Amino acid sequence: MKVATWNVNSLNVRLPQVLAWLxxxxxxxxxxxxxxxxxxxxxxADFEALGYSAAFSGQKTYNGVALLSRxxxxxxxxxxxxxxxxxxxxxxxxxxxxxxxxxYVPNGQEVGSPKYAYKLEWLAAVREWLRGELGAxxxxxxxxxxxxxxxxxxxxxxxxxxxxVLVSEPEREAFRALLGLGLHDAFRLFEQPERxxxxxxxxxxxxxxxxxxxxxxxxxxATLAAECRACTVDPEPRRHERPxxxxxxxxxxxxxxxxxxxxx
Numbered sequence: 001m002k003v004a005t006w007n008v009n010s011l012n013v014r015l016p017q018v019l020a021w022l023x024x025x026x027x028x029x030x031x032x033x034x035x036x037x038x039x040x041x042x043x044x045a046d047f048e049a050l051g052y053s054a055a056f057s058g059q060k061t062y063n064g065v066a067l068l069s070r071x072x073x074x075x076x077x078x079x080x081x082x083x084x085x086x087x088x089x090x091x092x093x094x095x096x097x098x099x100x101x102x103x104y105v106p107n108g109q110e111v112g113s114p115k116y117a118y119k120l121e122w123l124a125a126v127r128e129w130l131r132g133e134l135g136a137x138x139x140x141x142x143x144x145x146x147x148x149x150x151x152x153x154x155x156x157x158x159x160x161x162x163x164x165v166l167v168s169e170p171e172r173e174a175f176r177a178l179l180g181l182g183l184h185d186a187f188r189l190f191e192q193p194e195r196x197x198x199x200x201x202x203x204x205x206x207x208x209x210x211x212x213x214x215x216x217x218x219x220x221x222a223t224l225a226a227e228c229r230a231c232t233v234d235p236e237p238r239r240h241e242r243p244x245x246x247x248x249x250x251x252x253x254x255x256x257x258x259x260x261x262x263x264x
Contacts, residue, residue, distance in 0.1 A: 001096060001253045002026070005143040005216055006237075007033040007104070007199075007246035011064070014244055015043055017237055022050055025234070027250065028070050028257050029095050031102035033145045034244075035064030042066065057088045064088050065102045065144070069095040071257055083125045090126070092133070096257025098224070099137035101130070103144035108165045116165060119147070123174040131181055139255075140221040142183060145199075145246065147215050148175045150185065154214035156197065166213060183219040186231035186251045198233050199246045207238055218251045227253040 004027040008014040011032065022030065030052075035042070037058045044054045047068050057078045058064035065088060067073055073093030080090050092101040103126065108119035134140055148171045152158040161167045179185065187196075197212025206212065218231060231251040238247045 001028050001257045003029045004248050004250040005031040006248040007145040009034045009244040011035040030068040031143045032066040033104035055093050057091050059088045065091045071096045080129045099140045101142045105147045107147050111168050138223045142219040146217050149213040150175050156211045184225040186218040186220050216249045227255050
């Protein structure tokens with residue numbers, strides 16, 4: 001089973017790239033963030049033509065999340081239960097025996113700002129919800145744009161970024177608290193090359209210089225961690241004309257969709 005996540009930074013703009021990537025990579029599940037589309041404008045028919053079902057929650061101009069899956073998604077959950085938040089940042093579904101939670105974590109804008117406080121409060125609420133999800137689902141994947149670079153090795157220049165939003169210690173502590181529930185960073189289950197990132201600013205030739213951050217993640221339960229065979233970042237879409245500023249992250253598992261374990 002292959003699970004991927006990608007902040008597309010406007011599905012309306014990036015739809016041809018997403019369709020081409022799906023055809024080329026063939027993931028069983030693709031989680032999208034920043035679709036920036038109201039639900040009545042979501043291009044579900046385009047994905048159905050490729051054999052993907054879609055569950056989505058969107059709004060105009062900002063935010064928006066979706067799950068594309070080869071098997072029909074079940075038990076779809078939009079938003080975090082008990083958290084009053086009009087921003088469309090969360091969608092979850094069960095696909096082939098795996099509970100997939102797609103998150104678009106708030107950016108936080110600036111350390112000390114009201115949006116930064118909102119980010120930390122939002123992450124705390126999500127942590128408590130995920131505690132229950134882990135208890136209910138042995139095979140759980142929490143994926144998306146977390147807007148947190150967990151360690152200095154996830155930052156192109158730790159000195160330049162020290163204390164700033166995305167790398168501040170309270171944000172990193174909130175990320176570690178998610179891992180403390182029993183989740184594992186799939187990317188760090190394997191030896192990885194140095195300086196692998198998933199986001200690069202559009203300006204200052206950041207992508208060409210590899211001035212990036214690893215802020216897009218796939219976190220998995222212990223059962224899925226044992227089944228995980230690889231986790232990589234695919235930078236190829238970032239090289240396209242008019243790309244998203246993020247690259248897809250892909251995790252591959254030994255179990256086939258719809259099975260509790262074993263080889264595909």
